[in-house]
Amino acid sequence: MAWFKRESSGARGPQNEDSHTVRTEGLWLKCEGCREIIWKKDLETTFNVCGKCGHHFRLDARARLTMLFDDGVYEEHDASLESSDPLGFVDSKPYKERLKATEAATHLKDALIAATGKLAGRKVNICAMEPKFIGGSMGAVTGEKITRAIERSIASHTPLIVVSASGGARMQEGAVSLMQMAKVSAALMRLDESHLPYISVLTDPTTGGVTASFAMLGDLNIAEPGALIGFAGPRVIEQSIRQKLPEGFQRSEFLLKHGMLDAVVARGEMKAYLATALDFFLGESVEPMNDAA
Numbered sequence: 515m516a517w518f519k520r521e522s523s524g525a526r527g528p529q530n531e532d533s534h535t536v537r538t539e540g541l542w543l544k545c546e547g548c549r550e551i552i553w554k555k556d557l558e559t560t561f562n563v564c565g566k567c568g569h570h571f572r573l574d575a576r577a578r579l580t581m582l583f584d585d586g587v588y589e590e591h592d593a594s595l596e597s598s599d600p601l602g603f604v605d606s607k608p609y610k611e612r613l614k615a616t617e618a619a620t621h622l623k624d625a626l627i628a629a630t631g632k633l634a635g636r637k638v639n640i641c642a643m644e645p646k647f648i649g650g651s652m653g654a655v656t657g658e659k660i661t662r663a664i665e666r667s668i669a670s671h672t673p674l675i676v677v678s679a680s681g682g683a684r685m686q687e688g689a690v691s692l693m694q695m696a697k698v699s700a701a702l703m704r705l706d707e708s709h710l711p712y713i714s715v716l717t718d719p720t721t722g723g724v725t726a727s728f729a730m731l732g733d734l735n736i737a738e739p740g741a742l743i744g745f746a747g748p749r750v751i752e753q754s755i756r757q758k759l760p761e762g763f764q765r766s767e768f769l770l771k772h773g774m775l776d777a778v779v780a781r782g783e784m785k786a787y788l789a790t791a792l793d794f795f796l797g798e799s800v801e802p803m804n805d806a807a
């Protein structure tokens with residue numbers, strides 16, 4: 515649950531203003547919304563939503579799936595797929611080493627978990643992106659896993675939900691990662707032709723090539739409160755249009771107001787909202803609720 519440590523990662527000395535968040539050895543953290551000190555255990559019970567102000571902290575992919583699937587039970591697919599480092603890429607360190615280190619830290623081989631289970635009694639495929647895996651970036655494995663999930667949805671006549679949390683395409687895979695945008699979009703077209711619903715859930719952050727492809731292609735595009743959603747970052751935009759951007763630009767609420775999203779849904783209401791939406795698309799679930807396992 516170390517997402518928020520990033521906020522204080524610059525805190526090295528005891529003089530630093532944020533140093534008390536480091537001194538507590540990770541038991542407490544300061545809410546980015548209300549600046550109150552929160553006990554981390556409390557946050558776990560609310561799936562990382564501040565009980566005082568409702569601020570939504572980032573949530574890792576496993577916790578996300580546990581929250582959405584009935585009884586937290588799901589079957590994972592393609593967990594062994596890993597990047598072949600097609601470009602032999604080296605930045606501050608070789609990409610292969612970066613992948614190994616990230617795998618050790620997250621126990622994942624790439625930035626997305628594809629799973630099947632039941633949501634309010636209905637069989638669904640859910641893909642959840644992992645923001646801690648190289649910024650939730652999309653490389654060939656992410657694209658392939660989503661494409662396979664789409665194909666599973668078509669084969670089993672099952673709706674699809676993708677929960678995005680991504681910095682965009684993965685730099686270390688260059689054009690290969692950009693091609694995933696076209697690949698996933700084409701697969702979503704086939705899902706559409708099969709008359710199966712796809713709901714895109716955008717969480718903090720959803721940017722770059724992920725926003726520019728599957729995250730905005732849902733039959734419903736819904737976001738969590740306060741999520742950063744955009745293509746390029748605000749500084750790049752300000753520099754290219756030479757205008758100051760309005761307050762709250764690129765946050766969920768702003769995008770909803772300007773017609774880019776269908777709804778902003780709090781994390782605590784997300785599962786019920788998805789269940790209602792799927793009922794709307796497909797008719798009420800034919801399977802009895804007690805068949806959840």
Ligand SMILES: [Zn+2]
Nearest residue numbers: 545548564567
């Ligand atoms: Zn708060």
